[in-house]
Amino acid sequence: MTVTADGPLPEQTYDVAIVGAGVVGCAIARELARHPRLSVALVEAQDDVGQGTSKANTAILHTGFDATPGTQEARLVREGYRLLGAYAAETGIPVERVGALLVAWDEEQLAALPGLAAKAGHNGYTETRLLGTAELYAREPHLGAGARGALHIPGESIICPWTTTLAYATQAVRAGADLHLNTAVRHVARADGHRLSTSRGTLHARRLVNAAGLHADTLDRVLGHRDFTVTPRRGQLLVHDKLARPLVRHILLPVPTALGKGVLVAPTVYGNVLLGPTAEDLHDKRATGSTAEGLAALREQGRRILPALLDEDVTAVYAGLRAATEHEDYRIAAHPGQAYVTVGGIRSTGLTASLAIAAHVTRLLAGTGLDLGPAADLDPLTMPNLGEAFPRPYQRPDLIAADPAYGTLVCHCERVSRGEIRDALRSTVPPRTLDGLRRRTRARAGRCQGFYCGAAVRELFERGQTGGDTP
Amino acid sequence: MTTVRRTDVLVVGAGPAGLAAAARLAAAGAGRVEVLERETQPGGVPRHCAHGGFGTWTRPLTGPGYAALLTDAAERAGATLRTGTTALDWGTGPVLTAVGPGGPETIEARAVVLATGARERPRTARLVPGTRPAGVCTTGELQQAVHLFGQHIGTRVVVAGAEDVSYAAAGTVRAAGAEVVALVTEHPRAQTGRTRAQAARLVHGIPLLTGTTVTELLGRARLSGVRVRHRDGRTAVLSCDTVVFTGDFVPDHELARRGGLTLDPGTRGPAVAGSLHTSRPGVFAAGNLLHAVEPAGTAAHEGARAARAVLDFLAGAPWPGPGVPVTVEAPLRWIAPNRVTPGARATRHVLRTGTPLTRPVLYVRQDGRLLHRERPRPATVLPNRPLPLSARWHDHVDPEGGEIRVSTT
Numbered sequence A: 001m002t003v004t005a006d007g008p009l010p011e012q013t014y015d016v017a018i019v020g021a022g023v024v025g026c027a028i029a030r031e032l033a034r035h036p037r038l039s040v041a042l043v044e045a046q047d048d049v050g051q052g053t054s055k056a057n058t059a060i061l062h063t064g065f066d067a068t069p070g071t072q073e074a075r076l077v078r079e080g081y082r083l084l085g086a087y088a089a090e091t092g093i094p095v096e097r098v099g100a101l102l103v104a105w106d107e108e109q110l111a112a113l114p115g116l117a118a119k120a121g122h123n124g125y126t127e128t129r130l131l132g133t134a135e136l137y138a139r140e141p142h143l144g145a146g147a148r149g150a151l152h153i154p155g156e157s158i159i160c161p162w163t164t165t166l167a168y169a170t171q172a173v174r175a176g177a178d179l180h181l182n183t184a185v186r187h188v189a190r191a192d193g194h195r196l197s198t199s200r201g202t203l204h205a206r207r208l209v210n211a212a213g214l215h216a217d218t219l220d221r222v223l224g225h226r227d228f229t230v231t232p233r234r235g236q237l238l239v240h241d242k243l244a245r246p247l248v249r250h251i252l253l254p255v256p257t258a259l260g261k262g263v264l265v266a267p268t269v270y271g272n273v274l275l276g277p278t279a280e281d282l283h284d285k286r287a288t289g290s291t292a293e294g295l296a297a298l299r300e301q302g303r304r305i306l307p308a309l310l311d312e313d314v315t316a317v318y319a320g321l322r323a324a325t326e327h328e329d330y331r332i333a334a335h336p337g338q339a340y341v342t343v344g345g346i347r348s349t350g351l352t353a354s355l356a357i358a359a360h361v362t363r364l365l366a367g368t369g370l371d372l373g374p375a376a377d378l379d380p381l382t383m384p385n386l387g388e389a390f391p392r393p394y395q396r397p398d399l400i401a402a403d404p405a406y407g408t409l410v411c412h413c414e415r416v417s418r419g420e421i422r423d424a425l426r427s428t429v430p431p432r433t434l435d436g437l438r439r440r441t442r443a444r445a446g447r448c449q450g451f452y453c454g455a456a457v458r459e460l461f462e463r464g465q466t467g468g469d470t471p
Numbered sequence B: 001m002t003t004v005r006r007t008d009v010l011v012v013g014a015g016p017a018g019l020a021a022a023a024r025l026a027a028a029g030a031g032r033v034e035v036l037e038r039e040t041q042p043g044g045v046p047r048h049c050a051h052g053g054f055g056t057w058t059r060p061l062t063g064p065g066y067a068a069l070l071t072d073a074a075e076r077a078g079a080t081l082r083t084g085t086t087a088l089d090w091g092t093g094p095v096l097t098a099v100g101p102g103g104p105e106t107i108e109a110r111a112v113v114l115a116t117g118a119r120e121r122p123r124t125a126r127l128v129p130g131t132r133p134a135g136v137c138t139t140g141e142l143q144q145a146v147h148l149f150g151q152h153i154g155t156r157v158v159v160a161g162a163e164d165v166s167y168a169a170a171g172t173v174r175a176a177g178a179e180v181v182a183l184v185t186e187h188p189r190a191q192t193g194r195t196r197a198q199a200a201r202l203v204h205g206i207p208l209l210t211g212t213t214v215t216e217l218l219g220r221a222r223l224s225g226v227r228v229r230h231r232d233g234r235t236a237v238l239s240c241d242t243v244v245f246t247g248d249f250v251p252d253h254e255l256a257r258r259g260g261l262t263l264d265p266g267t268r269g270p271a272v273a274g275s276l277h278t279s280r281p282g283v284f285a286a287g288n289l290l291h292a293v294e295p296a297g298t299a300a301h302e303g304a305r306a307a308r309a310v311l312d313f314l315a316g317a318p319w320p321g322p323g324v325p326v327t328v329e330a331p332l333r334w335i336a337p338n339r340v341t342p343g344a345r346a347t348r349h350v351l352r353t354g355t356p357l358t359r360p361v362l363y364v365r366q367d368g369r370l371l372h373r374e375r376p377r378p379a380t381v382l383p384n385r386p387l388p389l390s391a392r393w394h395d396h397v398d399p400e401g402g403e404i405r406v407s408t409t
């Protein structure tokens, strides 16, 4: 079990190095770790897994009903939906099958619904159903006035993106993969395999997987390819207080237009309500800030979809960057001559597709001549539950009886116990910042943003960091 | 297994309001009086206000001193304080579920007093755009970091706000050995006493930027600065590694909402008349849950007042009707209490204005009928400062009439 964040990198030559520990890179590492004979390095520029786009999305487990039929994305999303749904049930990643409603607000959108149902059919998804206004408002009594009808997609689900990424990384590391954090790959030279120059020195690997998300095009160019260019498309989102959760039962989707998928309102597995995302084409791959204009535009649209939402407090504002390219599909390609696989253009569905992408990439690697060796079952894993639809530790008398730390709440808004914070600090892939701790426990993620608990959580974190006791 | 227990009175929150209520109830022989407090120490917000401004004229105290005094009084009167225990939700009637190190429990009471207090709205709720760096907090977090844990809070700090709590935050920053870059307020002047504002500016050299808003946070891992905009359109970047969002208080009303209590649209706390009965039989409310925020002494007085109403109720007094709603017109923001029960013991009201008022006159009307006019004592009333209104007009209220409106015109 190795996770490093500083010091020199190991001198060994890995069978496979994966660049980028987002949800996609972590899924690939986990899939490869099923083969005990392979040595795998997962290399990440930042100080935690899932710190790129994987931490900032709308957290929907897509059926793929609206994908472009026949594309690789359509196939991998469909397959990933099934795989991740099963994996989540096994490992305790919170998923709620709330279903989605594609809401039509005018005649033209209403007329588009049957076509969207047909498209879903082409994608192998046949459970859609058209709803009239009476049933629509019966299902969503707080929906704004003026909706004309909807298409119900019962399979659309919500999921915890942080736990997903972390589960993959945890299993990969426990099965023997090395995770090297704070390791930005700058150059790659071919010399008896790949020689990666990184911010922490050189790393050697026989095969290379590029899962660098927004920077996949840059790394691809280093290896001499010009297949695609990533143009970040920013999505800003507003997270509303848990007291808003009773206002909405489904994921409320707009009817897609030429301009993109539009703004949605969706519950989260933590019991909040999301409003977003915007879609802004940018050039800066670091522009994950929010803007006054973006937030105002979202609230304007939210007012129409779910007017009462605007009365609830916003507990988080964030923005993610989709790795959009000039192509209308993923850019996954094997370059056998270079012992190299590119996993690029994983734009707005990568969370859902992650396990299917990992299986696909593993086959591609085998196709480049990599001998995977035998596969073994990974040790079963149970992730800490952050979801409100399942018992949280503070709700479990058995757990508290065994360890009172689970009954001692530290973060009151999110009801996070001291026991959960301690567990996170001792976990296989521990947090290195308070934000990392938040993604693992929800501590400080609630409506007070630390007014009550911020200093106490920081105290536990710093004591845990210095190897001190976290009772 | 969830334990089920019984008590006579259950108080939620061991801040000034809850502690004062518990002390009075226990002393008056209300039976078993239990206080649930989710923090490890009782005292509420004053626990971490390591500055003066509490207690009475004759006996000034620091926040922690005041918290200790009230805690002591409640315990000596015989109330049971249960710290580390969080009230979670409701059963049927005055029944609460709670959790603590001993596990989940259901507590059945004859009466419940909610005294869950108020907090500052953080950056997110204020919709301040920009990045999400470390170094962004509220006064509550700042004071706890410095006074309870001795944590490092940064070196250059911008304080958003210029009301009493903002000056308290600036004091905490200085006590921690850091520099206050500026106090920033959108209002035309500071909303605190003249001496306090002058001391900050002249003695400590802290600039006050009026008519100015924080419009963006900058920096990646750590805050590197805040962008501000002046009313006249000019913008600037104040370089800093910490920003404290002060004031902008809201009641911590989760439990009240979960219990289906009628809330007042202005205060966003439970709607109450002076007797502090809520809309849910058996449930009373007191303290800053009702008005975010008033001084600690006011919260404590209210706790004692709620105790009297609880004692009457336990002695068989019927639950009163909802009373006549009292609402305010802009620029007034809220009024508390916000219900009037004619015939009941009258208590005065407190209001807040959104903009400064010079020599205001408050008009009280019901169904277009003028009930009362009053010129408040301070000639100038500032936002975030108390604006009192007497209760002399309660006798003129028509109990069958429509809502009462308070305005400045």
Ligand SMILES: Cc1cc2nc3c(=O)[nH]c(=O)nc-3n(C[C@H](O)[C@H](O)[C@H](O)COP(=O)(O)OP(=O)(O)OC[C@H]3O[C@@H](n4cnc5c(N)ncnc54)[C@H](O)[C@@H]3O)c2cc1C
Residues within 6 Å of the ligand: A019, A020, A021, A022, A023, A024, A025, A043, A044, A045, A046, A049, A050, A051, A052, A053, A054, A055, A056, A057, A058, A059, A060, A061, A062, A183, A184, A185, A186, A211, A212, A213, A214, A215, A216, A219, A233, A234, A235, A236, A277, A319, A320, A321, A322, A323, A346, A347, A348, A349, A350, A351, A352, A353
């Ligand atoms: C607003 C928004 C909403 C979305 N909604 C959904 C949704 O509801 N459902 C869904 O399934 N998908 C959704 N997505 C898409 C999904 O989030 C992405 O497809 C997915 O996170 C991509 O994962 P990744 O691992 O490819 O990229 P990333 O998470 O960006 O990971 C790439 C990693 O590579 C690292 N890296 C880059 N360059 C280097 C280098 N040179 N050296 C070392 N490391 C490097 C980065 O630091 C980063 O951690 C959404 C995306 C956005 C932006």
Ligand SMILES: Cc1cc2nc3c(=O)[nH]c(=O)nc-3n(C[C@H](O)[C@H](O)[C@H](O)COP(=O)(O)OP(=O)(O)OC[C@H]3O[C@@H](n4cnc5c(N)ncnc54)[C@H](O)[C@@H]3O)c2cc1C
Residues within 6 Å of the ligand: B012, B013, B014, B015, B016, B017, B018, B036, B037, B038, B039, B043, B044, B045, B046, B049, B051, B052, B053, B054, B085, B086, B087, B088, B115, B116, B117, B118, B139, B140, B143, B165, B168, B252, B255, B286, B287, B288, B289, B293, B294, B295, B296, B297, B299, B300
């Ligand atoms: C930063 C700051 C500085 C201040 N400075 C001054 C000053 O100088 N002078 C002055 O007079 N006033 C000051 N005040 C105001 C004063 O602190 C408040 O008026 C007073 O604390 C209000 O008392 P309360 O009992 O209503 O609420 P609080 O003091 O907020 O107490 C509420 C208590 O309820 C507990 N609680 C909440 N929910 C639950 C639950 N579900 N289960 C169990 N427990 C729960 C909380 O943990 C808390 O301890 C200041 C306030 C702040 C925020």
